[in-house]
Amino acid sequence: MDAASYAQAVPGSNRWSLSKVITGFAFTGGCALGIIFFGFALLDRWKMLYAALGLLVLVIVLWLMNTVGLLRLPDDSSMRFETVFQIALMTLAGLGIIVLAVYDVWRHRNAASLLLLLWVLGTYVFATFVNWSVNARSMLPMMPAVAILVLRRTEALRSDGRARSLNHLLIPIILSAAVAFLVTRADFVQAQRDRQEAAQLCSSNSGHTVWFQGHWGFQYYMEAYGAKPIDKRKPVAVGDVMIIPLNNTNLAQPSPEWTHLRDVQKVEVESTMATMQKSSGAAFYTDVWGPMPFALRTAIPDEFAVFDIYYGVK
Numbered sequence: 001m002d003a004a005s006y007a008q009a010v011p012g013s014n015r016w017s018l019s020k021v022i023t024g025f026a027f028t029g030g031c032a033l034g035i036i037f038f039g040f041a042l043l044d045r046w047k048m049l050y051a052a053l054g055l056l057v058l059v060i061v062l063w064l065m066n067t068v069g070l071l072r073l074p075d076d077s078s079m080r081f082e083t084v085f086q087i088a089l090m091t092l093a094g095l096g097i098i099v100l101a102v103y104d105v106w107r108h109r110n111a112a113s114l115l116l117l118l119w120v121l122g123t124y125v126f127a128t129f130v131n132w133s134v135n136a137r138s139m140l141p142m143m144p145a146v147a148i149l150v151l152r153r154t155e156a157l158r159s160d161g162r163a164r165s166l167n168h169l170l171i172p173i174i175l176s177a178a179v180a181f182l183v184t185r186a187d188f189v190q191a192q193r194d195r196q197e198a199a200q201l202c203s204s205n206s207g208h209t210v211w212f213q214g215h216w217g218f219q220y221y222m223e224a225y226g227a228k229p230i231d232k233r234k235p236v237a238v239g240d241v242m243i244i245p246l247n248n249t250n251l252a253q254p255s256p257e258w259t260h261l262r263d264v265q266k267v268e269v270e271s272t273m274a275t276m277q278k279s280s281g282a283a284f285y286t287d288v289w290g291p292m293p294f295a296l297r298t299a300i301p302d303e304f305a306v307f308d309i310y311y312g313v314k
Contacts, residue, residue: 016129019069022062022091023291024128029093030293031139032146034176035100036093041168042153051092058088071281071290079298083281086295097142098124100149107156116152119145134287183294186273187284193269194218194245197304198225201243201265205306209240214248216276216285242307247278249288258311266301273297 029035039051062084066073074080101117120142127138154169198221202210210227212219219229222243228234230242242259244251274282274297281290282297 019065019067019291020128020134022087023069023134023287024124025094025098026087026090026291027094027127027134027136027139027287027293028097028124028142029095030090031136032097032143033090033093033179034172035096035146035150036089037172037175038150038169039096041172042150042157051096054095055088055092058091059084062088068281068291069287071278082296087281087291090292094124097146097149100153101145104149104152108152113152116145116149120149136284136293139293182273183275183284186271186294186297187275189269189271190275191217193267193302195221197245197265197267197302198222198227201304201306202227205241209237210243211236211240211309212243212245213251214245215250216248218245218248236309238310240309242309244305244307246303246305247276249286254307259307259309261305262308263306265304265306267304268301269297271297 039048043051059081062068062073063080068087071083073083097120101120105113105117107113123139123142123145128134131138194217198218202222202225210222211230212222212227213230214222223229227243230236236242242254244254246264273294274280275284275294276282276289277295277297277300278289279298279300280295281292282295283289283291284293
């Protein structure tokens with residue numbers, strides 16, 4: 001019951017809005033971004049041209065939108081184009097997967113092709129419109145079907161005499177693996193940063209009871225170092241310290257009547273990509289953060305606000 005209540009309370013775009021549809025396709029394509037690389041091996045020149053035109057249309061549509069989901073697109077032209085292009089590319093990849101599944105049904109017209117189409121569509125519909133938020137984990141069940149569709153398309157081209165040996169898939173596989181590595185590294189760097197910052201914040205305030213807001217990995221490490229999650233049912237005392245990671249979730253601004261902002265620590269994250277960063281729209285674990293499972297990291301550092309509590313809350 002608690003989980004269901006939380007799901008209903010989570011903010012987000014309208015469940016059936018254009019933003020939600022785009023977010024679903026962007027997560028689908030982002031989680032299987034290798035389909036873009038395989039497209040160069042599986043599509044002829046005309047189909048590549050149609051794909052390029054589709055990308056252009058998506059860029060124009062997204063450019064004219066002020067927000068995509070809960071992400072407000074940047075006003076700066078260069079930053080806006082970078083964000084819009086990434087969303088458009090992932091959306092195109094997601095649409096390409098659906099088109100590939102539909103084409104497979106049209107070509108083979110058998111139970112196997114229908115199963116693959118329903119597999120892909122069912123995962124997309126559940127992850128986008130049924131689940132409490134769009135996230136990469138919900139898209140994971142689709143990936144075997146996508147791989148099967150790519151191989152079936154390759155075999156179809158070979159049977160028609162329009163494809164080379166399977167060796168021509170080597171470069172797309174390598175590029176896909178490179179993207180997967182960069183995303184994995186970005187998530188690792190984020191977790192490492194949370195661990196290091198939790199250790200530093202707890203050690204520098206070792207003479208005080210340390211409270212914190214936020215969840216995810218930061219919560220895990222803060223509790224491991226002895227800090228306590230803020231709880232309205234548990235009073236804080238004069239001399240306690242509260243830590244708020246600004247790139248996190250479920251945050252509440254503490255009242256200035258009983259807290260004083262001592263410092264805001266800025267931490268640079270050494271990674272070219274991000275899996276959870278509001279400013280870039282990267283939202284691997286929930287689309288409440290943005291419309292993409294990962295993105296190029298913006299130069300904005302992560303910030304941690306340190307508050308001193310000078311009046312006890314009862």
